[in-house]
Amino acid sequence: MSRVYNFSAGPAALPLEVLETIRNDIPDWQGTGMSVMEVSHRSKDFVSVAERAEANFRDLLGIPDSYSVLFTQGGATLQMSMAPMNLAGADDTVDYVITGSWGKKAAGEARKFCNVNIAADAADENFTYIPDESSWQRGDDAAYLHITPNETIAGVEFHFVPAGDTPIVADMSSTILSRPIDVNRYGVIYAGAQKNIGPAGITVVVVRNDLLDRAPLNIPHLMTWRSYAESGSMTNTPPTFAWYVADLVFQYLVDLGGLAAMADVNSRKARKLYEAIDGSGFYSNPVREDCRSWMNVPFVLADASLDSRFLEESAQAGLANLKGHRSVGGMRASIYNAVPEEAVDALIEFMNEFERVNG
Ligand SMILES: *Cc1c(COP(=O)(O)O)cnc(C)c1O
Secondary structure (H helix, E strand, C coil): CCCCEECCCCCCCCCHHHHHHHHHHCCCHHHCCCCHHHCCCCCHHHHHHHHHHHHHHHHHHCCCCCEEEEEECCHHHHHHHHHHHHHCCCCCEEEEEECCHHHHHHHHHHCCCCEEEEEEEHHHHCCCCCCCHHHCCCCCCCCCEEECCEECCCCEECCCCCCCCCCEEEECCCCCCCCCCCHHHCCEEEEECCCCCCCCCCEEEEEEHHHHHHCCCCCCHHHCHHHHHHCCCCCCCCCHHHHHHHHHHHHHHHHHCHHHHHHHHHHHHHHHHHHHHHCCCCEECCCCHHHECCCEEEEEECCHHHHHHHHHHHHHCCEECCECCCCCCCEEEECCCCCCHHHHHHHHHHHHHHHHHHC
16 A cells, blocks of 8 residues: 555545544444445434534534534535525625635625625735735624635635624635634634545534524525534435544544644644745745645745646655645645644655755
8 A cells, every 4th residue: 555645625635544444344334234325324323423423523623502513515615605595685785804716706606695795805915815804894784704714725814713793604614623713703614524524525514503593484495504403414315424434533533632632733734834935945935924824835936837847756756736726826735634744744855855956
Protein backbone atom coordinates (compact mmCIF):
# COMPACT_ATOMS: atom_id res chain seq x y z
CA MET A 1 0.00 0.00 0.00
CA SER A 2 1.24 3.46 -0.78
CA ARG A 3 -0.57 6.51 0.57
CA VAL A 4 0.29 10.06 -0.41
CA TYR A 5 -0.11 13.26 1.55
CA ASN A 6 -3.37 14.60 0.17
CA PHE A 7 -3.90 18.38 0.14
CA SER A 8 -7.19 18.24 -1.76
CA ALA A 9 -9.70 21.03 -1.07
CA GLY A 10 -12.60 18.60 -1.21
CA PRO A 11 -13.55 15.83 -1.28
CA ALA A 12 -10.55 15.71 0.97
CA ALA A 13 -8.33 13.44 3.02
CA LEU A 14 -9.84 11.03 5.55
CA PRO A 15 -7.94 9.59 8.51
CA LEU A 16 -6.21 6.31 7.63
CA GLU A 17 -7.56 4.73 10.84
CA VAL A 18 -11.09 5.44 9.66
CA LEU A 19 -10.41 4.00 6.21
CA GLU A 20 -9.04 0.83 7.77
CA THR A 21 -12.11 0.44 9.98
CA ILE A 22 -14.32 0.82 6.92
CA ARG A 23 -12.32 -1.80 5.04
CA ASN A 24 -12.65 -4.26 7.89
CA ASP A 25 -16.33 -3.52 8.40
CA ILE A 26 -17.52 -3.82 4.85
CA PRO A 27 -18.20 -7.52 4.36
CA ASP A 28 -19.64 -8.21 7.82
CA TRP A 29 -20.63 -5.11 9.73
CA GLN A 30 -20.98 -5.62 13.48
CA GLY A 31 -21.70 -9.32 13.05
CA THR A 32 -24.77 -8.68 10.92
CA GLY A 33 -23.35 -10.64 7.98
CA MET A 34 -24.05 -7.57 5.82
CA SER A 35 -22.34 -4.29 5.03
CA VAL A 36 -23.69 -1.07 6.50
CA MET A 37 -24.82 -0.16 2.98
CA GLU A 38 -27.19 -3.12 2.90
CA VAL A 39 -29.28 -2.54 6.02
CA SER A 40 -32.38 -0.47 6.60
CA HIS A 41 -31.82 3.05 7.86
CA ARG A 42 -34.56 2.26 10.38
CA SER A 43 -32.84 -0.89 11.68
CA LYS A 44 -31.72 -0.88 15.29
CA ASP A 45 -28.07 -1.17 14.21
CA PHE A 46 -28.20 1.81 11.90
CA VAL A 47 -30.25 3.98 14.24
CA SER A 48 -27.55 3.49 16.86
CA VAL A 49 -24.94 4.78 14.37
CA ALA A 50 -27.10 7.84 13.73
CA GLU A 51 -27.57 8.43 17.43
CA ARG A 52 -23.90 8.03 18.26
CA ALA A 53 -22.94 10.35 15.41
CA GLU A 54 -25.22 13.07 16.72
CA ALA A 55 -24.15 12.58 20.34
CA ASN A 56 -20.45 12.80 19.48
CA PHE A 57 -20.97 15.75 17.15
CA ARG A 58 -22.87 17.58 19.90
CA ASP A 59 -20.12 16.74 22.37
CA LEU A 60 -17.33 17.89 20.07
CA LEU A 61 -18.92 21.28 19.40
CA GLY A 62 -20.69 21.69 22.74
CA ILE A 63 -24.09 22.04 21.07
CA PRO A 64 -26.83 22.86 23.60
CA ASP A 65 -30.24 21.13 23.67
CA SER A 66 -31.81 24.29 22.35
CA TYR A 67 -30.34 23.43 18.92
CA SER A 68 -31.26 20.63 16.53
CA VAL A 69 -28.64 18.72 14.56
CA LEU A 70 -29.81 17.67 11.09
CA PHE A 71 -28.18 15.40 8.52
CA THR A 72 -29.28 16.29 5.01
CA GLN A 73 -28.37 15.72 1.36
CA GLY A 74 -27.72 18.28 -1.36
CA GLY A 75 -24.45 19.58 0.08
CA ALA A 76 -23.76 23.04 1.42
CA THR A 77 -25.10 24.39 -1.84
CA LEU A 78 -28.65 23.26 -1.10
CA GLN A 79 -28.40 24.94 2.31
CA MET A 80 -27.70 28.20 0.47
CA SER A 81 -31.30 27.87 -0.77
CA MET A 82 -32.77 26.23 2.31
CA ALA A 83 -31.59 29.04 4.60
CA PRO A 84 -33.67 31.76 2.91
CA MET A 85 -36.55 29.32 2.27
CA ASN A 86 -36.75 28.40 5.95
CA LEU A 87 -35.99 31.77 7.50
CA ALA A 88 -37.33 34.56 5.32
CA GLY A 89 -40.54 35.54 3.58
CA ALA A 90 -40.59 37.21 0.15
CA ASP A 91 -40.86 40.67 1.74
CA ASP A 92 -38.08 40.14 4.26
CA THR A 93 -34.58 41.49 3.93
CA VAL A 94 -31.50 39.43 4.74
CA ASP A 95 -27.89 40.58 5.18
CA TYR A 96 -24.96 38.93 3.42
CA VAL A 97 -21.27 39.57 4.03
CA ILE A 98 -19.34 38.42 0.98
CA THR A 99 -15.73 37.46 1.59
CA GLY A 100 -15.33 34.99 -1.26
CA SER A 101 -16.92 32.93 -4.00
CA TRP A 102 -19.07 30.77 -1.73
CA GLY A 103 -20.65 33.71 0.05
CA LYS A 104 -21.32 35.34 -3.30
CA LYS A 105 -23.05 32.19 -4.48
CA ALA A 106 -25.12 32.03 -1.28
CA ALA A 107 -26.30 35.62 -1.77
CA GLY A 108 -27.25 34.81 -5.35
CA GLU A 109 -29.46 31.96 -4.17
CA ALA A 110 -31.10 34.06 -1.47
CA ARG A 111 -32.09 36.69 -4.06
CA LYS A 112 -34.53 34.17 -5.52
CA PHE A 113 -36.50 34.13 -2.27
CA CYS A 114 -36.20 37.50 -0.53
CA ASN A 115 -34.49 40.89 -0.56
CA VAL A 116 -30.74 40.64 -0.17
CA ASN A 117 -28.70 43.44 1.33
CA ILE A 118 -24.97 43.11 0.75
CA ALA A 119 -23.64 44.41 4.05
CA ALA A 120 -20.02 44.14 2.93
CA ASP A 121 -18.18 42.75 -0.06
CA ALA A 122 -14.46 42.08 -0.29
CA ALA A 123 -14.47 41.56 -4.06
CA ASP A 124 -12.77 44.97 -4.42
CA GLU A 125 -9.53 43.40 -3.20
CA ASN A 126 -9.94 39.95 -4.70
CA PHE A 127 -11.23 38.45 -1.47
CA THR A 128 -7.96 38.86 0.38
CA TYR A 129 -9.45 40.36 3.55
CA ILE A 130 -12.53 40.62 5.73
CA PRO A 131 -13.99 44.13 5.74
CA ASP A 132 -13.89 45.68 9.20
CA GLU A 133 -17.15 45.02 11.02
CA SER A 134 -17.62 48.71 11.73
CA SER A 135 -17.88 49.37 7.97
CA TRP A 136 -20.68 46.85 7.35
CA GLN A 137 -23.96 48.34 6.15
CA ARG A 138 -26.40 46.03 7.90
CA GLY A 139 -30.18 46.32 7.53
CA ASP A 140 -32.22 47.46 10.53
CA ASP A 141 -34.56 44.54 10.43
CA ALA A 142 -32.70 41.73 8.69
CA ALA A 143 -34.15 38.24 9.14
CA TYR A 144 -30.61 36.92 9.43
CA LEU A 145 -26.97 37.69 8.66
CA HIS A 146 -25.14 35.22 6.41
CA ILE A 147 -21.37 34.79 6.61
CA THR A 148 -18.86 32.27 5.31
CA PRO A 149 -16.44 31.83 8.22
CA ASN A 150 -13.88 30.17 5.99
CA GLU A 151 -13.69 30.86 2.27
CA THR A 152 -12.16 27.71 0.86
CA ILE A 153 -10.94 29.17 -2.44
CA ALA A 154 -9.18 32.40 -1.41
CA GLY A 155 -8.21 31.07 2.04
CA VAL A 156 -9.82 33.84 4.09
CA GLU A 157 -11.17 33.11 7.55
CA PHE A 158 -13.11 35.01 10.20
CA HIS A 159 -11.27 34.99 13.50
CA PHE A 160 -14.23 36.68 15.21
CA VAL A 161 -18.00 36.28 15.39
CA PRO A 162 -20.05 39.28 14.26
CA ALA A 163 -21.92 41.16 16.98
CA GLY A 164 -25.64 41.70 17.40
CA ASP A 165 -28.87 39.79 18.02
CA THR A 166 -29.71 39.04 14.39
CA PRO A 167 -29.39 35.28 13.91
CA ILE A 168 -26.13 34.44 12.14
CA VAL A 169 -26.27 31.81 9.41
CA ALA A 170 -22.77 30.45 8.83
CA ASP A 171 -21.48 28.24 6.02
CA MET A 172 -18.77 26.37 7.90
CA SER A 173 -18.13 23.71 5.25
CA SER A 174 -14.36 24.07 5.32
CA THR A 175 -13.73 25.03 8.94
CA ILE A 176 -16.17 23.02 11.05
CA LEU A 177 -14.46 20.82 13.66
CA SER A 178 -11.10 22.53 13.12
CA ARG A 179 -11.30 24.14 16.58
CA PRO A 180 -13.85 24.83 19.33
CA ILE A 181 -16.53 27.44 18.58
CA ASP A 182 -19.31 28.99 20.66
CA VAL A 183 -22.41 27.59 18.97
CA ASN A 184 -24.62 29.93 21.03
CA ARG A 185 -23.39 32.84 18.93
CA TYR A 186 -24.98 31.36 15.79
CA GLY A 187 -28.54 30.79 14.61
CA VAL A 188 -27.68 28.23 11.94
CA ILE A 189 -24.45 26.46 11.02
CA TYR A 190 -24.22 24.31 7.91
CA ALA A 191 -21.40 22.28 6.42
CA GLY A 192 -21.01 19.85 3.56
CA ALA A 193 -19.17 16.80 4.85
CA GLN A 194 -16.45 16.35 2.25
CA LYS A 195 -13.95 18.83 3.72
CA ASN A 196 -13.63 18.08 7.40
CA ILE A 197 -16.27 15.47 8.23
CA GLY A 198 -16.49 12.54 5.84
CA PRO A 199 -17.42 11.57 2.30
CA ALA A 200 -19.49 13.78 -0.01
CA GLY A 201 -23.21 13.12 0.14
CA ILE A 202 -24.10 14.23 3.64
CA THR A 203 -24.42 17.70 5.11
CA VAL A 204 -24.69 18.72 8.73
CA VAL A 205 -27.01 21.55 9.76
CA VAL A 206 -27.22 22.94 13.29
CA VAL A 207 -30.34 25.07 13.83
CA ARG A 208 -31.49 26.94 16.90
CA ASN A 209 -34.89 25.44 17.65
CA ASP A 210 -36.90 28.68 17.66
CA LEU A 211 -35.79 29.25 14.05
CA LEU A 212 -37.44 26.01 12.94
CA ASP A 213 -40.83 27.66 13.31
CA ARG A 214 -40.19 30.36 10.74
CA ALA A 215 -40.57 28.18 7.65
CA PRO A 216 -43.64 28.82 5.50
CA LEU A 217 -45.87 25.79 4.88
CA ASN A 218 -45.60 25.86 1.10
CA ILE A 219 -41.95 24.83 0.75
CA PRO A 220 -41.06 21.24 -0.16
CA HIS A 221 -41.03 18.78 2.70
CA LEU A 222 -37.44 17.78 1.93
CA MET A 223 -36.36 21.42 2.09
CA THR A 224 -37.95 22.10 5.45
CA TRP A 225 -35.47 21.89 8.32
CA ARG A 226 -38.33 21.12 10.72
CA SER A 227 -39.13 17.86 8.94
CA TYR A 228 -35.56 16.66 9.54
CA ALA A 229 -35.68 17.77 13.16
CA GLU A 230 -38.93 15.88 13.72
CA SER A 231 -37.83 12.66 12.03
CA GLY A 232 -34.28 12.22 13.34
CA SER A 233 -33.13 13.24 9.82
CA MET A 234 -34.99 10.26 8.37
CA THR A 235 -37.44 12.32 6.35
CA ASN A 236 -36.57 10.00 3.49
CA THR A 237 -33.80 7.45 3.04
CA PRO A 238 -30.65 9.20 4.25
CA PRO A 239 -27.15 8.65 2.78
CA THR A 240 -26.41 5.84 5.20
CA PHE A 241 -22.84 5.07 4.14
CA ALA A 242 -21.72 8.70 4.35
CA TRP A 243 -23.45 9.00 7.74
CA TYR A 244 -21.65 5.88 8.98
CA VAL A 245 -18.27 7.30 7.91
CA ALA A 246 -19.05 10.66 9.53
CA ASP A 247 -19.78 8.77 12.73
CA LEU A 248 -16.37 7.08 12.56
CA VAL A 249 -14.68 10.45 12.01
CA PHE A 250 -16.49 12.02 14.98
CA GLN A 251 -15.48 9.08 17.18
CA TYR A 252 -11.89 9.41 15.93
CA LEU A 253 -11.85 13.12 16.89
CA VAL A 254 -13.31 12.38 20.32
CA ASP A 255 -10.61 9.74 20.87
CA LEU A 256 -7.90 12.24 19.87
CA GLY A 257 -9.03 14.65 22.58
CA GLY A 258 -11.72 16.66 20.82
CA LEU A 259 -11.54 20.06 19.20
CA ALA A 260 -9.13 21.67 21.66
CA ALA A 261 -6.58 19.04 20.62
CA MET A 262 -7.40 19.61 16.93
CA ALA A 263 -7.01 23.37 17.36
CA ASP A 264 -3.53 22.85 18.79
CA VAL A 265 -2.37 20.81 15.84
CA ASN A 266 -4.23 22.88 13.25
CA SER A 267 -2.90 26.21 14.45
CA ARG A 268 0.63 24.81 14.47
CA LYS A 269 0.26 23.38 10.95
CA ALA A 270 -1.05 26.70 9.60
CA ARG A 271 1.55 28.82 11.40
CA LYS A 272 4.45 26.75 10.07
CA LEU A 273 3.21 26.89 6.52
CA TYR A 274 2.55 30.65 6.53
CA GLU A 275 5.94 31.24 8.12
CA ALA A 276 7.60 29.23 5.39
CA ILE A 277 5.74 31.20 2.72
CA ASP A 278 6.34 34.62 4.28
CA GLY A 279 9.97 33.81 5.03
CA SER A 280 10.77 33.03 1.42
CA GLY A 281 11.30 35.46 -1.41
CA PHE A 282 9.84 32.90 -3.78
CA TYR A 283 6.36 32.05 -2.44
CA SER A 284 3.69 34.49 -1.37
CA ASN A 285 0.18 34.52 0.08
CA PRO A 286 -1.87 37.66 -0.58
CA VAL A 287 -4.31 37.35 2.34
CA ARG A 288 -4.17 39.90 5.14
CA GLU A 289 -2.45 38.30 8.08
CA ASP A 290 -5.32 38.54 10.56
CA CYS A 291 -7.77 36.83 8.17
CA ARG A 292 -5.72 33.89 7.01
CA SER A 293 -7.34 30.49 6.94
CA TRP A 294 -6.15 27.62 9.09
CA MET A 295 -7.54 25.13 6.62
CA ASN A 296 -6.87 26.39 3.09
CA VAL A 297 -3.53 28.01 2.33
CA PRO A 298 -3.21 29.43 -1.20
CA PHE A 299 0.19 30.54 -2.39
CA VAL A 300 1.76 31.63 -5.65
CA LEU A 301 5.26 31.20 -7.00
CA ALA A 302 7.25 34.32 -7.90
CA ASP A 303 7.52 32.92 -11.42
CA ALA A 304 4.21 31.42 -12.58
CA SER A 305 5.94 29.65 -15.46
CA LEU A 306 7.32 27.25 -12.82
CA ASP A 307 3.81 26.23 -11.68
CA SER A 308 3.60 23.11 -13.78
CA ARG A 309 7.06 21.96 -12.71
CA PHE A 310 6.12 22.55 -9.07
CA LEU A 311 2.96 20.48 -9.46
CA GLU A 312 4.70 17.67 -11.30
CA GLU A 313 7.59 17.40 -8.86
CA SER A 314 5.45 17.74 -5.75
CA ALA A 315 3.21 14.93 -7.01
CA GLN A 316 6.30 12.79 -7.59
CA ALA A 317 7.33 13.52 -4.01
CA GLY A 318 4.01 12.14 -2.75
CA LEU A 319 2.34 15.51 -2.19
CA ALA A 320 -0.99 15.36 -4.01
CA ASN A 321 -3.55 17.92 -5.14
CA LEU A 322 -1.68 21.16 -4.60
CA LYS A 323 -3.07 22.94 -7.67
CA GLY A 324 -4.81 26.19 -6.75
CA HIS A 325 -8.41 26.95 -7.68
CA ARG A 326 -8.66 28.11 -11.30
CA SER A 327 -10.02 31.50 -10.17
CA VAL A 328 -6.93 32.23 -8.04
CA GLY A 329 -4.19 30.27 -9.81
CA GLY A 330 -0.96 29.13 -8.21
CA MET A 331 -1.15 26.54 -5.44
CA ARG A 332 -3.43 25.73 -2.55
CA ALA A 333 -2.67 23.41 0.33
CA SER A 334 -5.80 22.33 2.17
CA ILE A 335 -4.70 21.15 5.58
CA TYR A 336 -7.87 19.81 7.16
CA ASN A 337 -8.01 17.72 10.34
CA ALA A 338 -7.11 14.52 8.50
CA VAL A 339 -3.93 16.01 7.02
CA PRO A 340 -1.23 15.18 9.57
CA GLU A 341 1.44 17.59 10.72
CA GLU A 342 4.06 15.39 8.97
CA ALA A 343 2.34 16.23 5.68
CA VAL A 344 2.84 19.94 6.29
CA ASP A 345 6.46 19.32 7.29
CA ALA A 346 7.01 17.35 4.09
CA LEU A 347 5.42 20.11 2.02
CA ILE A 348 7.60 22.79 3.60
CA GLU A 349 10.69 20.70 3.00
CA PHE A 350 9.70 20.22 -0.63
CA MET A 351 9.01 23.95 -1.06
CA ASN A 352 12.39 24.89 0.39
CA GLU A 353 14.20 22.46 -1.88
CA PHE A 354 12.21 23.61 -4.93
CA GLU A 355 13.11 27.21 -4.17
CA ARG A 356 16.78 26.29 -3.71
CA VAL A 357 16.91 24.66 -7.13
CA ASN A 358 14.65 27.03 -9.08
CA GLY A 359 14.56 30.28 -7.13
C1 LIG B 1 -17.12 23.16 -0.75
C2 LIG B 1 -17.91 24.30 -0.24
C3 LIG B 1 -19.25 24.50 -0.61
C4 LIG B 1 -19.96 23.60 -1.60
O1 LIG B 1 -20.32 22.43 -1.00
P1 LIG B 1 -21.20 21.32 -1.73
O2 LIG B 1 -21.29 20.29 -0.67
O3 LIG B 1 -20.47 20.92 -2.96
O4 LIG B 1 -22.52 21.93 -2.04
C5 LIG B 1 -19.93 25.56 -0.06
N1 LIG B 1 -19.34 26.39 0.81
C6 LIG B 1 -18.06 26.24 1.18
C7 LIG B 1 -17.45 27.20 2.15
C8 LIG B 1 -17.31 25.19 0.67
O5 LIG B 1 -16.03 25.03 1.05
